[in-house]
Every structure is written in C-alpha cells, then in structure tokens.
Amino acid sequence: MAMKNWTAGTQCVAKKDHCKPKDGEISYHKGDILTLVGPGMRKGEYTARHNTTGEEGQVSGSNLREREALRIDPKLSLMPWFHGKIAGQQAVDKLKPTEDGLFLVRESVRHPGDFVLCVCFSQKVFHYRVIYQDNKLTIDNMQFFDNLIDMIEFYSRNRGAIATLLLKPKKKEGLKSAETKLLKSGWLLDLSKLTLGEIIGEGEFGAVFAGEYAGQRVAVKIIKCDVTAQAFLEETSVMTNLHHKNLVPLLGVILHNGLHIVTELMTKGNLVNFLRSRGRFAVSVIQLLRFALDVCEGMEHLESKKLLHRDLAGRNILVSEDGVAKISDFGLARVGSMAVDNSKLPVKWTAPEALKNKKFSTQSDVWSYGVLLWEIFSYGRQPYPKMTVNEVKECVEKGYRMDPPDECPADVYSIMTSCWQTEPKKRPSFHKLRERLEKELKLHT
Structure with missing residues (x-):
C-alpha cells in the first residue's frame, strides 16, 4: 500500500x-x-x-x-423527504410499494402554508395535517416544533399521536440526504456530547451559544428555520474546505432543532469589542499590526481559494484565547459574484461598485479590509463617525475618504487609502497587502 x-x-x-x-x-x-x-x-x-x-x-x-471536505452540492438536502406542493394521491403513488414507517412530507394543496405528513402503516397511507400556529408546527396540539426537521426527528424516536414510528424517508427524486453525507465524511457530531452554556451572540439567523463538546470549549450557532438552515449548509460546505490559522475552524454540525454549527470558541470575543474595552493604553501599535496581519493572512488564504467573504468587518473578526485574530462568519462567502439582497449590505464596509452594480470581487473585499484597518487603528470606533449610511454612500461616490485615526502611522494610512482606490483594479491584492504589513511590523519591532 x-x-x-x-x-x-x-x-x-x-x-x-x-x-x-x-x-x-x-x-x-x-x-x-x-x-x-x-x-x-x-x-x-x-x-x-x-x-x-x-x-x-x-x-x-x-x-x-x-476527513473529506464537502462539495457544495445543491442536491444535498437537510429535508430529502420534503416533496413540496403535491396532492394526496400523488403522495400515495410515491409511497409504493408500501412498507411500515415509509414516509414523506408535502405542502398541502388544499390548505396552502400547512404541511401534511404522509406515512405508511399496514398497507395504508395515513395523512396527518401539520398546522402552523404561533410560529410553531403541530399535528395534535400536544407536541409543538420549530420546524419540520425537528418534527421528523421527534417522530422517528417517539410514536406520539401517529400510527407508527417514521422509519424510512421517501426521498424526493434527485435529492441526497445531507445527514448521510455529513456522517460519511465525518462532519456529523454527536448531540449527547454537547452541553450548551450562555448565549454569546444573537444573529438575524439565530442565537450563538458558548458550550462544551466532549470537553472542548466551543461556540454553537443554532439555525432554527429550515429554509435558512438549508442555505447555511452551503456555508458549512465552504468551511469544511478551509483550514488556516486565521480562520475560525469548524468542528462539525449537529442536526437537531434545525442545524447546529459547532466551531472553536474564541474566548476574547470580537475584535471591535476587544479593542474598545481595552483602548490604546492596553494595546500597542505592534499588537494592532499583528491583528491586521492575522486578518490579511486569512483573507489571502480565501483569495487563493477564489472565495469572497463579502462581509469583512471588525464584528466578524474573533480573538482567540492566545490573542490571535481569526475571520468568522462566512455567511456570505461565496465562489464568484452572486446577487445579494442589497438591503442587508453593510454600507459603510462595502465597496462602491458592489453597492452600485452588485459587483463583488476580491477587490471589493480589499476595500472592506481598508475599512477594517481603520476600525483597528481607531481602537474599534464606528467608521465614518457622525455620518448616516446615505451620506456615506453619496460622499464616497464623490471621492470622499476617511481621515486617518488619531496617532495612526502614516504608512498604515497609506495602506488604507490604497484599498480605497475607486478603480477596483488599482487596489492591492491581499498577497501584496501582507508584504506591506510585514515590512511595517519589522519597522515597529
């Protein structure tokens, strides 16, 4: 061998x-x-x-x-048993030959917005209407679920009010089970080894908890909405491909109450709060340059993999126990430039061409990196102080650029302004930025 x-x-x-x-x-x-x-x-x-x-x-x-990296595969589904809007008779046809515990979930044709759980038992197909009330799903008004994933998980273990345990999902043609794939590739973790602690963050997609997994301190992002969970499967696939000392490492995922994404716990929180709470007397310029270089090296790695971050900002940089800055939240990280919902774009960090024509590129990430540098050297101040989002949009388009933060080294400010060239092609690559920062760090040490 x-x-x-x-x-x-x-x-x-x-x-x-x-x-x-x-x-x-x-x-x-x-x-x-x-x-x-x-x-x-x-x-x-x-x-x-x-x-x-x-x-x-x-x-x-x-x-x-x-441990295999996961390919981004649109056929990979957290809900391979979900067949969308089909009529009862179609469901019966799909569940042939009948065997006890064979099941699927469909969207009700008669009651749009409600779902139906169809399950085989003793040669018959039973249809259970799933009612949506107060943001919860229920079949019997006794058991309530946040989402379909949860409901299926429950009835696979407990018979409850239905004829039989759910034993075998009838997959929709063309879909593959994400659970099987995650298990095979070694990314599915064991729920029984996880203990959740306090909430350490609230995103628009769900809460982030501190916790422990088999004795290791972890952060757990819990995504309850099944549609969002499905979208985050892509983020997870991206993360399984990335190993770098300046990217927050993914430990794996747990499928329970939607999707749990388990990463290493960065005990010192995000970079903005880290700098704000300590200030210039506690954090030296050398330390600021090290943070800047950490982020730059992580971004150089993404650049080499042709991945974009699209939301590079101090709030998405986390600091580890030993003071290393790591990039988190590849929530918008995508290969190439896809359309994004403009209302969600962080205007103060987004390059003008990305705001205007949705043109995202490594060069637009470089622009955001310039703003991040400004955040670092101002010890965590909000960029474009005292300006509204609309003012920023207008002024930047006309050529306005921020002044250097107090006591910012001249060379560092010139790196910032190079990231803010109007013409994307004129901005440096992350590789070039790293070389400049390394030089700068030598001067200060």
Whole structure:
C-alpha cells in the first residue's frame, strides 16, 4: 500500500477502534476525529491529537482516512423527504410499494402554508395535517416544533399521536440526504456530547451559544428555520474546505432543532469589542499590526481559494484565547459574484461598485479590509463617525475618504487609502497587502 503523505493540520477519521494503546499511542474509537500534528516516531505512523479528548500520541496511518471536505452540492438536502406542493394521491403513488414507517412530507394543496405528513402503516397511507400556529408546527396540539426537521426527528424516536414510528424517508427524486453525507465524511457530531452554556451572540439567523463538546470549549450557532438552515449548509460546505490559522475552524454540525454549527470558541470575543474595552493604553501599535496581519493572512488564504467573504468587518473578526485574530462568519462567502439582497449590505464596509452594480470581487473585499484597518487603528470606533449610511454612500461616490485615526502611522494610512482606490483594479491584492504589513511590523519591532 502506498504511503499516505498527510501534512500537519490534516483532520482524519478513525477507521476502527484502538482501545488498548501501547506506550506512546493514543486510544480512539471508530469514527473519532484526530488532527495530525506531525510525522510519527516510526514509518507509517503520525503524531496526532484527539479532537475530543485532546490527548496526543502515535497513531498508525493505516487506521485513518482523511476527513473529506464537502462539495457544495445543491442536491444535498437537510429535508430529502420534503416533496413540496403535491396532492394526496400523488403522495400515495410515491409511497409504493408500501412498507411500515415509509414516509414523506408535502405542502398541502388544499390548505396552502400547512404541511401534511404522509406515512405508511399496514398497507395504508395515513395523512396527518401539520398546522402552523404561533410560529410553531403541530399535528395534535400536544407536541409543538420549530420546524419540520425537528418534527421528523421527534417522530422517528417517539410514536406520539401517529400510527407508527417514521422509519424510512421517501426521498424526493434527485435529492441526497445531507445527514448521510455529513456522517460519511465525518462532519456529523454527536448531540449527547454537547452541553450548551450562555448565549454569546444573537444573529438575524439565530442565537450563538458558548458550550462544551466532549470537553472542548466551543461556540454553537443554532439555525432554527429550515429554509435558512438549508442555505447555511452551503456555508458549512465552504468551511469544511478551509483550514488556516486565521480562520475560525469548524468542528462539525449537529442536526437537531434545525442545524447546529459547532466551531472553536474564541474566548476574547470580537475584535471591535476587544479593542474598545481595552483602548490604546492596553494595546500597542505592534499588537494592532499583528491583528491586521492575522486578518490579511486569512483573507489571502480565501483569495487563493477564489472565495469572497463579502462581509469583512471588525464584528466578524474573533480573538482567540492566545490573542490571535481569526475571520468568522462566512455567511456570505461565496465562489464568484452572486446577487445579494442589497438591503442587508453593510454600507459603510462595502465597496462602491458592489453597492452600485452588485459587483463583488476580491477587490471589493480589499476595500472592506481598508475599512477594517481603520476600525483597528481607531481602537474599534464606528467608521465614518457622525455620518448616516446615505451620506456615506453619496460622499464616497464623490471621492470622499476617511481621515486617518488619531496617532495612526502614516504608512498604515497609506495602506488604507490604497484599498480605497475607486478603480477596483488599482487596489492591492491581499498577497501584496501582507508584504506591506510585514515590512511595517519589522519597522515597529
């Protein structure tokens, strides 16, 4: 068998149990995730860290397979059993040959907006109307659910008011189960190992909690709306492809109450609050340059993968326990430039051509990076102070640019203004920006 040549940082899935470790080895179970730290002591071995126990030691390469990145696949569905708007008779035809527990969910033709759960039991198909009331779904007015994913999960484990447990989803033609794919590729985590703590953030898509997963401190973004959860599946696919010290790492997902996205916990919060609460007496210019460089290196990595962030701003940069800045929220990260809803665009951070013609590119990310630099060197002030969003739009279009923050080094301000060239082609790449910042850091150290 050819030698596997994995580099440090590669995540692997254990192919079998290894419960009686020899000296220097670590124990693991089939399906556990291990991160390679470097080559092992002997040929064919690696030094690895167990993602959940944190234990480090030797592992045989032949017991591991690489954790696959997920491809963005529009056929991947969190609800492969959802068939959209079809009539009762069509549902009955789809559930042939009948077997107990075979089921699908459809949107009601007679009662638009309501759903129907269709399930086979003793050669018959039962249709349960799912009523939508007070933002909850219910079949029997006893059990209430936030979304369909939740409801199906519940009735797969409890019979409740229906004829039989839901045993086998009837997939809509052409759809693949995201759950199966996540499980196979090693990204589906085990709900029983998760403990949720306090809320640390509220997004428009749901709350973010601090928590613990198998002993590791984590942040958990919970997306309850199933349509949004489906959209976030794409964000998750993007994150499985990205490994870089300046990007917040994805640990995996849990399908329960919608979608839980589990990432490493960045204990020092977002960069804006970090700088505001400490101020210029506690944080040196060298530290500011390091933050700027951290973000730049993360963005250079996205640039190399031809990915855009589209919402680069201080609030989306998180600071780790050891003071490293990492980019989070690839919520809008997409390959290439797709149309985005303009009302949601963060105007003060968005390049003029992106606001005007929705032209997103690495160059528009560079513009946002210039604004982020201004936030860093002003210790977390709101950009374009005292100006309304509409004033900013108008003035920037006419050529207005922000003044340097107090005591900002001249070279850093000139980097900012280079990011704010009107002509996108004239803005530097993240690669070039990194070189300039490294030079600047040498001058200050």
